[in-house]
Amino acid sequence: MLCWSISAIKLSCHSYPSHAIPSRAMPCSLAGGKRDTDLILPINSSLSVTLHQDQLKTTTTAAASRDFTEDRLWLNGKEADVGHPRVQACLREVRRLARKRRGGGEDAAALSLSYKIHIASENNFPTAAGLASSAAGYACLVSALARLYGLEEELSEVARRGSGSACRSMFGGFVQWQRGERPDGTDSLALQVAPETHWPELRVLVLVVSGEKKPVGSTAGMQTSVETSPLLKHRAEVVVPERLAQMMQHIRDRDFEGFGQLAMRDSNQFHATCLDTFPPIFYLTDVSRHIIALAHRYNAHHGHTKVAYSFDAGPNAVIFALTDTVAEFVEVVRRSFPPATNGDQFVRGMPVGSAVLPPELVAAVLTEPVPGAVQYILHTKPGPGPQLVDDPSQHLLGPDGLPRSRA
Numbered sequence: 001m002l003c004w005s006i007s008a009i010k011l012s013c014h015s016y017p018s019h020a021i022p023s024r025a026m027p028c029s030l031a032g033g034k035r036d037t038d039l040i041l042p043i044n045s046s047l048s049v050t051l052h053q054d055q056l057k058t059t060t061t062a063a064a065s066r067d068f069t070e071d072r073l074w075l076n077g078k079e080a081d082v083g084h085p086r087v088q089a090c091l092r093e094v095r096r097l098a099r100k101r102r103g104g105g106e107d108a109a110a111l112s113l114s115y116k117i118h119i120a121s122e123n124n125f126p127t128a129a130g131l132a133s134s135a136a137g138y139a140c141l142v143s144a145l146a147r148l149y150g151l152e153e154e155l156s157e158v159a160r161r162g163s164g165s166a167c168r169s170m171f172g173g174f175v176q177w178q179r180g181e182r183p184d185g186t187d188s189l190a191l192q193v194a195p196e197t198h199w200p201e202l203r204v205l206v207l208v209v210s211g212e213k214k215p216v217g218s219t220a221g222m223q224t225s226v227e228t229s230p231l232l233k234h235r236a237e238v239v240v241p242e243r244l245a246q247m248m249q250h251i252r253d254r255d256f257e258g259f260g261q262l263a264m265r266d267s268n269q270f271h272a273t274c275l276d277t278f279p280p281i282f283y284l285t286d287v288s289r290h291i292i293a294l295a296h297r298y299n300a301h302h303g304h305t306k307v308a309y310s311f312d313a314g315p316n317a318v319i320f321a322l323t324d325t326v327a328e329f330v331e332v333v334r335r336s337f338p339p340a341t342n343g344d345q346f347v348r349g350m351p352v353g354s355a356v357l358p359p360e361l362v363a364a365v366l367t368e369p370v371p372g373a374v375q376y377i378l379h380t381k382p383g384p385g386p387q388l389v390d391d392p393s394q395h396l397l398g399p400d401g402l403p404r405s406r407a
Contacts, residue, residue: 039185040164044236045244046177048168051204052383055349060121060140061396062148068116074403076122089161090142098149111149120396120403138162139169143386156190172196172384174251196382199254203326205319206378209287221281221313231276235269256322260308263320267310285315287373294336301364327355330377332365340372349379
């Protein structure tokens with residue numbers, strides 16, 4: 001059996017690699033829908049930042065063996081439908097590229113393309129809750145399969161076949177998904193705008209409001225918006241191209257004021273298109289709106305943009321800030337949404353220092369607290385793309401090709 005394990009954004013018995021993929025946050029110009037739902041081609045280009053896999057990641061292990069009788073898939077420890085069209089699209093495309101690389105024949109030293117595949121994948125963050133679990137998952141799947149079959153070419157187009165946003169999770173740092181123009185989608189690819197090391201002071205706080213699966217999935221919601229929202233059409237054709245160019249310049253200049261303002265405006269407009277959809281889509285909750293108002297009061301008190309929010313298709317907030325702001329804003333959030341029972345686990349991920357809030361800030365920013373409304377805060381930063389997991393003990397499949405039992 002040959003097995004690979006990949007971790008990121010976030011691969012028995014010749015070798016055993018595993019891949020992990022990080023999750024990603026969306027600072028500007030969310031892909032507002034698809035012009036081709038089969039090839040997953042967007043109506044506009046978009047931009048995101050890949051988050052560090054030390055805090056948010058998907059880990060996927062892929063194995064192939066002559067002893068396997070069928071392709072199988074496990075997600076978060078439970079067997080899932082390996083026949084899902086998007087999973088099959090990724091499998092077909094990777095196998096096609098492997099066959100093409102071998103000139104249409106079988107290389108005796110290479111893994112047989114006739115072998116069945118076992119795949120296990122796990123997220124260390126909420127799934128289907130607006131934190132890019134599908135993007136991380138499909139990017140991880142494609143990275144693991146590519147390693148398994150010895151592919152080294154550009155693979156963001158393949159990852160896009162599983163989840164559009166997955167093409168961005170194939171790279172670290174700040175990544176653009178180019179809309180492309182060709183009907184076959186071969187120019188709808190991801191391109192790194194800047195590496196994860198470009199802006200060392202940038203930090204990300206994920207405020208987890210709910211880990212529950214959202215009632216309207218991203219794909220179904222966006223397609224309904226494409227079909228019914230005039231605002232989305234205007235956004236894709238007029239607003240996004242200009243904002244995308246502006247955002248890339250703010251990133252290159254490390255201009256947090258411009259970056260933050262545009263991130264918030266674009267998040268707001270994305271959710272405006274959700275309301276303009278018919279019937280309307282409600283991804284934000286009352287707690288989400290409390291967080292938005294809190295961020296604006298905090299910035300107003302300081303007289304400039306210190307924190308910036310962005311919400312994907314879900315209620316959980318992604319807050320951008322610089323290192324010198326993190327401790328104070330975390331304390332503001334803690335005071336605004338006091339943890340109910342997990343005080344020692346309320347802040348997770350990278351360490352956060354303590355902060356004493358000045359009385360004038362408390363008076364200007366804090367309102368009536370809402371206990372337990374934010375489940376926890378995850379502190380992270382921009383991170384790299386797919387990473388190989390070399391430690392066999394971290395692989396999700398055992399020597400028998402079945403999921404390992406986790407204590």
